[in-house]
Each structure stands twice: as C-alpha cells, then as structure tokens.
Amino acid sequence: MVHVAVVGAGIIGAALADALVRRGATVTVIDASEPGSGTSGSSLAWLNANQKLPRDYHDFSVRAMAEWRSLGDHSWYAPTGSLATGAGDRLDRLREWGYPVEELTTARAAELEPALSVAATAFFPSEAFVYGNEAVEALLRRASVRPLVTGGDVAFDVRGSRVSAVRLPDGARLRADLYVSCAGARTPALLEPVGVTVPLDAGPAAPCLVTRAYGTVPVRRVVNTPSLSLRPVRNGVQLEAGDLDTSPDGVATLLDRARELIRGFTPASTRHRVCVRPLPADGHPIADRLPGLDNAYVTVTHSGMTLGPLLGRLVATELVDATVLDDLKPYRLSRF
Numbered sequence: 093m094v095h096v097a098v099v100g101a102g103i104i105g106a107a108l109a110d111a112l113v114r115r116g117a118t119v120t121v122i123d124a125s126e127p128g129s130g131t132s133g134s135s136l137a138w139l140n141a142n143q144k145l146p147r148d149y150h151d152f153s154v155r156a157m158a159e160w161r162s163l164g165d166h167s168w169y170a171p172t173g174s175l176a177t178g179a180g181d182r183l184d185r186l187r188e189w190g191y192p193v194e195e196l197t198t199a200r201a202a203e204l205e206p207a208l209s210v211a212a213t214a215f216f217p218s219e220a221f222v223y224g225n226e227a228v229e230a231l232l233r234r235a236s237v238r239p240l241v242t243g244g245d246v247a248f249d250v251r252g253s254r255v256s257a258v259r260l261p262d263g264a265r266l267r268a269d270l271y272v273s274c275a276g277a278r279t280p281a282l283l284e285p286v287g288v289t290v291p292l293d294a295g296p297a298a299p300c301l302v303t304r305a306y307g308t309v310p311v312r313r314v315v316n317t318p319s320l321s322l323r324p325v326r327n328g329v330q331l332e333a334g335d336l337d338t339s340p341d342g343v344a345t346l347l348d349r350a351r352e353l354i355r356g357f358t359p360a361s362t363r364h365r366v367c368v369r370p371l372p373a374d375g376h377p378i379a380d381r382l383p384g385l386d387n388a389y390v391t392v393t394h395s396g397m398t399l400g401p402l403l404g405r406l407v408a409t410e411l412v413d414a415t416v417l418d419d420l421k422p423y424r425l426s427r428f
C-alpha cells in the first residue's frame with residue numbers, strides 16, 4: 093500500500109487525503125496549525141464558475157461544482173445559488189455556455205434576499221458555498237485521517253532525485269513513499285529550499301480584508317457587489333473587499349459599505365483579518381510532479397474551495413496509478 097505524506101490541511105490537502113484513502117493509499121497529513129486555519133477557513137468559499145476564463149477553465153470549474161454535489165447533503169454545504177449586482181457584462185457568455193442564469197426583477201431580488209437595500213440583478217442557481225473549516229474537517233473525518241499538527245513549519249529533505257522525508261520542527265523525520273505540497277499561499281516557502289520555483293502572485297490581488305460580523309445573519313447565500321462580497325457564517329455574516337486592508341480606515345470603510353447594503357446592519361461583534369489568496373501568476377491551478385524530484389508533487393490554486401474535491405480526485409489518480417491525466421495538462425508548471 094502506498095504511503096503518501098501531504099503537507100497542508102486546508103481544503104486542497106483534505107480533499108486530496110480523502111481521495112487518496114478512497115484509492116487505497118495510506119495518508120499522513122501534516123500541518124503547522126489546526127486543519128482549516130489557513131486560507132480555507134476564512135475564504136468566501138463560493139463554489140462557482142462565474143468568471144472563469146478561458147472556456148476550458150470554466151468547464152473544469154463546472155465539473156468541480158458537480159463534484160461537491162456528488163458528496164451529498166451536509167450541514168456544511170449550502171447549495172443556495174448566489175446573487176450579484178453589476179454582472180451584466182458576462183450574462184450573455186454564461187448563457188451561451190449553458191450556465192444557469194436568472195435575470196432578476198426588483199421584486200424577485202427582494203424575495204430572495206429581503207435584507208438587501210440594493211436590488212441584485214442576477215441569480216446563479218447552480219452555485220453554492222461551503223462553511224470552509226467544517227468542510228475541511230468533514231473530508232478529513234471521512235478519510236479517517238487525523239492530521240499531525242506540528243506547531244511549526246515542516247520542510248522536505250532531499251536525497252538525490254527524491255524527497256527522503258518530511259522534517260518536523262523538532263528535527264524528527266517522517267518518511268513516506270510519495271510527498272505532496274498542499275501548502276497554499278506558503279507553497280513557495282516550502283518548495284524554494286528544494287529548488288522548485290512556484291510562481292505565486294504576491295502583489296495587491298493576493299491579500300483581502302475579511303470581516304466576520306456576529307449576532308445577525310442577514311443573507312442566505314453568497315452576494316457579490318462591486319464593492320463588497322458577503323455570505324452567511326454560523327450566527328453571522330462574512331464580509332470581504334479586496335481593495336481594503338485591516339487599518340482602522342479599511343475596516344471603517346468595509347463596515348460603512350455593509351451598512352449601506354444591508355438594512356439594519358448592527359452586529360454584536362466583529363472580527364477582522366487579512367486573508368492571502370494562493371494565486372498562481374496566471375490565475376490558474378497548478379497540479380504537477382516536482383521537476384527533478386521523482387516522488388513529489390505540488391497542488392496549489394486560487395478558487396481552491398471550488399476546485400478542491402475535483403483536483404483531489406484527479407491528483408490522487410495520478411499519484412496512486414502513476415499515470416498522467418489529460419484533465420490536468422493545462423495546469424502543469426512547465427507553462428510558466
């Protein structure tokens with residue numbers, strides 16, 4: 093039985109672990125912190141193919157949405173559709189590609205989300221969101237994998253053309269047959285020491301102000317407006333705006349936008365953080381064997397909440413069957 097060591101217990105590592113176990117592998121997941129405490133736990137986690145270009149990436153994302161549906165009904169999976177204002181530029185294209193779109197009257201928009209003071213103009217009924225931490229935990233539980241939480245960063249040891257172990261913070265070595273980096277935005281820090289460059293965008297598109305406001309759940313689904321995105325969290329609402337930071341001005345502007353959009357928005361408490369997107373330089377996923385290292389692999393992507401279970405299943409197939417899938421061809425490192 094092949095033993096795979098997966099570094100990273102976000103949605104990518106958890107979905108991969110689940111798919112590997114289903115294919116008969118033994119899996120050890122290792123993380124510096126608790127599962128889901130990276131980007132996955134603070135993501136908008138909107139499962140969509142709404143603005144994915146070109147066509148093959150759109151289709152890949154549509155398949156990924158279906159992969160989530162195939163996991164069945166769960167309390168952490170919310171197939172509620174999403175609403176948008178200002179989506180007019182893409183509706184014709186999406187309809188032409190067979191993507192479900194409903195243009196909304198003001199009355200229908202108010203019926204869907206009565207607390208919004210700005211009427212949404214489009215409804216995407218096939219979309220969904222997940223409660224990120226809960227989805228990560230559920231996939232790990234389904235795989236019967238309990239991650240090794242190390243309290244500090246791990247690294248790969250290399251001998252010749254192979255990774256020989258995961259080096260834990262206390263100096264202990266964990267050995268496996270195959271090694272996978274699912275380290276999200278910190279992928280370059282894990283892989284540069286072993287000579288692999290993974291081009292992630294560290295520029296202004298990567299960090300995003302995420303606020304959770306508790307004590308009120310004003311919406312049922314993901315809502316995207318040009319200045320604010322939101323969705324429910326347990327006993328609250330998540331708000332995010334990519335153009336703001338956690339400075340007092342940034343936070344105040346975000347809360348002003350929320351008050352403008354949501355009638356009677358008076359949360360009992362708020363929590364703010366900056367969340368970093370793992371954003372490959374061309375915006376598309378990376379799933380590939382590590383160049384020069386025969387037994388190691390990397391998966392890192394933006395839209396990882398949408399893509400996680402599909403990517404996990406495809407990568408698990410490549411690893412366990414030692415095969416090369418056409419589905420992953422567009423996502424190799426050699427394109428950079």
Ligand SMILES: Cc1cc2nc3c(=O)[nH]c(=O)nc-3n(C[C@H](O)[C@H](O)[C@H](O)COP(=O)(O)OP(=O)(O)OC[C@H]3O[C@@H](n4cnc5c(N)ncnc54)[C@H](O)[C@@H]3O)c2cc1C
Binds near residue numbers: 102123128131369396
């Ligand atoms: C604000 C925001 C909104 C987003 N909205 C959406 C959305 O609506 N839909 C969507 O599909 N995607 C969205 N994304 C992107 C999506 O959240 C990410 O693609 C996804 O969460 C990445 O998952 P991951 O498992 O790769 O990374 P992470 O969840 O960050 O997990 C990586 C894990 O690796 C661990 N790790 C890293 N390096 C080491 C090391 N050296 N040693 C030990 N452990 C290590 C970390 O501790 C972490 O737990 C959004 C991202 C952001 C920031």
